[in-house]
Amino acid sequence: MASPEARITLAVDVMGGDKGPSEVLAGVVKSTSFVPRNLRFLLFGPESDLDPLISENSEWKSISHEIRHAPEVVGMDEKPIAGIKNKKNSSMALALQSLKDEEADAMLCCGNTGCLMAGGTIRLRTLEGVERPALCTIWPGRERYFTLLDAGANPHPKPYHILQNAILGSNYARVALGLVRPKVGLLTIGTEEGKGNELIHEAHSMLKDIDGTIINYAGLIEGFQIFENVVDVVVCDGFVGNIVLKACESLSKLIGSFLDEELKRNAIRKTGALLSMGAFRSLKQRINPEQFGGAPLLGLSRNVIKAHGSSNRNHVCGAVKIALDLVRHDMLGQMQEDIRGANDLLRPFPIHGSE
Amino acid sequence: MASPEARITLAVDVMGGDKGPSEVLAGVVKSTSFVPRNLRFLLFGPESDLDPLISENSEWKSISHEIRHAPEVVGMDEKPIAGIKNKKNSSMALALQSLKDEEADAMLCCGNTGCLMAGGTIRLRTLEGVERPALCTIWPGRERYFTLLDAGANPHPKPYHILQNAILGSNYARVALGLVRPKVGLLTIGTEEGKGNELIHEAHSMLKDIDGTIINYAGLIEGFQIFENVVDVVVCDGFVGNIVLKACESLSKLIGSFLDEELKRNAIRKTGALLSMGAFRSLKQRINPEQFGGAPLLGLSRNVIKAHGSSNRNHVCGAVKIALDLVRHDMLGQMQEDIRGANDLLRPFPIHGSE
Numbered sequence: 264m265a266s267p268e269a270r271i272t273l274a275v276d277v278m279g280g281d282k283g284p285s286e287v288l289a290g291v292v293k294s295t296s297f298v299p300r301n302l303r304f305l306l307f308g309p310e311s312d313l314d315p316l317i318s319e320n321s322e323w324k325s326i327s328h329e330i331r332h333a334p335e336v337v338g339m340d341e342k343p344i345a346g347i348k349n350k351k352n353s354s355m356a357l358a359l360q361s362l363k364d365e366e367a368d369a370m371l372c373c374g375n376t377g378c379l380m381a382g383g384t385i386r387l388r389t390l391e392g393v394e395r396p397a398l399c400t401i402w403p404g405r406e407r408y409f410t411l412l413d414a415g416a417n418p419h420p421k422p423y424h425i426l427q428n429a430i431l432g433s434n435y436a437r438v439a440l441g442l443v444r445p446k447v448g449l450l451t452i453g454t455e456e457g458k459g460n461e462l463i464h465e466a467h468s469m470l471k472d473i474d475g476t477i478i479n480y481a482g483l484i485e486g487f488q489i490f491e492n493v494v495d496v497v498v499c500d501g502f503v504g505n506i507v508l509k510a511c512e513s514l515s516k517l518i519g520s521f522l523d524e525e526l527k528r529n530a531i532r533k534t535g536a537l538l539s540m541g542a543f544r545s546l547k548q549r550i551n552p553e554q555f556g557g558a559p560l561l562g563l564s565r566n567v568i569k570a571h572g573s574s575n576r577n578h579v580c581g582a583v584k585i586a587l588d589l590v591r592h593d594m595l596g597q598m599q600e601d602i603r604g605a606n607d608l609l610r611p612f613p614i615h616g617s618e
Numbered sequence: 619m620a621s622p623e624a625r626i627t628l629a630v631d632v633m634g635g636d637k638g639p640s641e642v643l644a645g646v647v648k649s650t651s652f653v654p655r656n657l658r659f660l661l662f663g664p665e666s667d668l669d670p671l672i673s674e675n676s677e678w679k680s681i682s683h684e685i686r687h688a689p690e691v692v693g694m695d696e697k698p699i700a701g702i703k704n705k706k707n708s709s710m711a712l713a714l715q716s717l718k719d720e721e722a723d724a725m726l727c728c729g730n731t732g733c734l735m736a737g738g739t740i741r742l743r744t745l746e747g748v749e750r751p752a753l754c755t756i757w758p759g760r761e762r763y764f765t766l767l768d769a770g771a772n773p774h775p776k777p778y779h780i781l782q783n784a785i786l787g788s789n790y791a792r793v794a795l796g797l798v799r800p801k802v803g804l805l806t807i808g809t810e811e812g813k814g815n816e817l818i819h820e821a822h823s824m825l826k827d828i829d830g831t832i833i834n835y836a837g838l839i840e841g842f843q844i845f846e847n848v849v850d851v852v853v854c855d856g857f858v859g860n861i862v863l864k865a866c867e868s869l870s871k872l873i874g875s876f877l878d879e880e881l882k883r884n885a886i887r888k889t890g891a892l893l894s895m896g897a898f899r900s901l902k903q904r905i906n907p908e909q910f911g912g913a914p915l916l917g918l919s920r921n922v923i924k925a926h927g928s929s930n931r932n933h934v935c936g937a938v939k940i941a942l943d944l945v946r947h948d949m950l951g952q953m954q955e956d957i958r959g960a961n962d963l964l965r966p967f968p969i970h971g972s973e
Contacts, residue, residue, distance in 0.1 A: 267918075268713070289693070308837055311730070336840065336869065364882070377808065384768055388760075389943055403872075404686060404872075405872055405875065407728025418807055418813075418815055419815050419816075421703075447672075448691035450861060451857075451861075452773055452856070452857055452860040452861060453732065458773075458855070459773065460773055460774050460857055461774075465813060470725030479628065485861075485864055485866025485869075486861040486862070486863065486868070487864040487867060487868045488868075489864075489865050489869075490865075490868050490869055490872045501807070502806075502807055502814070502858070503857070503858055503861055505807040505841060505907065506805060506807060506840075506841040506854075506858055506862060506863055507861060507865050508841065509840055509841025509842040509844075510841040510842070510844050510845075510862050510866055511840070511845065511865055511866060511869050512836075512842060513842045513844065513845050514866050514869055514870065515873060516869060517758075517759075517760055517845045518873050518901070518905065521901050521904050521905070522877075522901055523899065525896075525898075525900045525901050525904075526895065526897045528896075528900075531895045531896075532893065532894045532895050533893075534893055535890040535891065535892065535894030535895075536890065536891075536894055536897070538886050538889055538890025538891065538893065539881055539886075539887045539891055539894065540890075541880075541884075541886075541887060542694065542880035542881045542883065542887045542890075542891070543876070543880075544878050545880045545883075546873070546877050546880050549876050549880075550876070552875065565913065590887055593770075599698060613909040
């Protein structure tokens with residue numbers, strides 16, 4: 264694994280973002296002002312799109328990069344497995360291949376989430392002992408940020424998948440949020456024993472077994488506690504996580520539109536809004552923090568970072584920084600060690616389902 | 619069932635709200651300015667609490683009411699079944715009893731949701747053919763309100779519970795939102811066939827079978843569509859519904875606090891905020907609409923309305939209006955007819971699990 268001095272290579276799928284390749288490239292350029300000089304970028308996309316964008320910006324001359332021609336693009340509407348299997352020469356497929364070949368240390372992609380998850384799972388191995396990857400997102404809480412996983416990679420988890428996600432999420436929270444012993448909570452309804460469902464009961468019992476050694480397990484939490492920073496890592500199944508993520512994202516957009524409408528309703532409100540403009544800008548940044556522009560697909564043997572389809576250059580820049588942090592902190596090595604540790608602790612009830 | 623002319627009796631559990639019995643009583647008084655004169659209230663709570671509150675307000679002289687002494691109160695922290703079984707003389711238990719005895723046509727309660735659901739299910743029958751009740755909530759959408767159920771009554775539903783909830787929710791949307799053919803959507807992740815889980819696949823197939831006759835089924839929807847008024851009735855299992863409801867409630871509070879903090883950060887922003895004050899008030903009312911202060915527990919043979927624990931007098935007033943609408947529109951009779959119709963349609967695959 265890379266030490267801080269070694270050269271780090273980041274594969275970037277330049278295509279697939281809603282704002283087009285120019286915005287992704289602008290984000291990469293922006294990131295170079297604070298990333299170390301030993302970082303190299305592999306830029307995947309059609310040469311006809313990338314060449315002009317690169318040559319028109321002289322900043323690229325001082326950035327270590329290489330254009331990798333990928334004639335196809337995976338569209339936002341393509342189905343997960345078909346999208347990745349039918350487009351072997353897409354920027355996404357070729358970037359994944361560069362990860363698999365260990366040419367790149369991490370990969371960044373703003374494109375189709377379903378295809379990236381399917382592609383990551385099919386083309387890359389999982390960490391030893393991990394069965395299914397999980398998508399891990401960072402959310403704003405009342406006092407500080409927290410992580411939530413799984414945001415949709417695995418909608419039918421078994422209890423040991425939940426256990427593994429707790430381990431994966433803890434490691435990510437250590438690196439991305441700089442926490443030493445992140446508190447883990449299992450999301451359910453009602454925290455009394457017996458409430459929830461079978462999956463929750465079994466996972467809760469397994470999590471208690473590795474509490475204090477592998478993770479710092481704080482127990483069950485309810486929906487209303489998510490944003491209250493009761494825990495740093497919210498663990499749930501991918502069905503619930505995906506629905507909660509999307510509902511909350513769209514609710515905050517709705518509140519934003521309502522506020523906008525109400526502030527424009529008459530001249531006095533409009534004047535007030537002009538004076539308070541800075542507050543609305545800060546609010547937006549607090550709810551949609553650009554420094555956490557990427558969500559890793561955890562549990563794979565390589566670092567795959569998904570940035571939101573609607574990412575602007577600041578989000579892409581944040582995602583590059585996350586990718587770099589994961590490599591520099593050797594998150595994968597630490598995760599592998601923790602998964603092995605949990606596996607040993609839980610024998611004769613192995614967490615790896617195939618044993 | 620009551621015709622508009624018949625006397626309607628509403629049982630009110632005056633205890634259990636966070637703001638105390640005076641606020642609940644104030645809400646009842648407020649409601650009488652627009653409810654018909656033939657409405658009578660049964661007020662359940664300790665006489666020592668209620669008597670002084672009633673006698674100090676002369677408006678009660680013109681309101682048909684009766685105090686029903688209930689010496690015990692179910693606390694907010696009591697466990698669902700124990701809370702209702704151990705406190706047979708609580709305001710909640712006695713109000714439920716008055717419903718069971720057909721002395722009251724509907725019941726209103728701001729207290730412990732778990733105890734009310736357990737009590738409602740244990741003490742009252744369900745509608746014929748309905749196995750499990752569902753808690754149905756009204757949410758603000760971009761253009762209009764919509765309903766979501768189940769918000770937590772049944773966290774392990776079977777596919778035919780989901781089907782029944784679609785029927786129950788449609789009937790509620792007709793009465794509460796005044797819609798003729800409310801569109802029903804099933805909440806899942808990814809709307810392509812094959813995504814989601816087993817429960818979703820089976821429920822989706824059953825819902826298609828009763829589309830066009832019993833309900834107006836619009837198909838699968840995703841989390842980001844909830845607030846976009848793609849459908850009027852969002853159906854999901856009680857585990858997901860409860861988590862999404864609580865997460866969204868706490869997110870909107872969080873955004874409110876962030877906005878408040880940002881607006882107070884300097885003098886210019888504060889001045890702007892003063893000028894725009896009306897916008898923030900309207901925003902709050904749009905997100906937390908007081909006219910929908912109550913959520914019915916659907917599927918029971920009697921009308922039980924749960925108001926939020928933190929309800930103010932306006933929410934209580936809104937909940938009284940909802941209770942009255944359910945009785946006047948004979949929602950229970952229509953639901954019973956639709957459940958029978960679905961049951962007949964789906965034979966030889968009965969929706970009633972015990973057949």
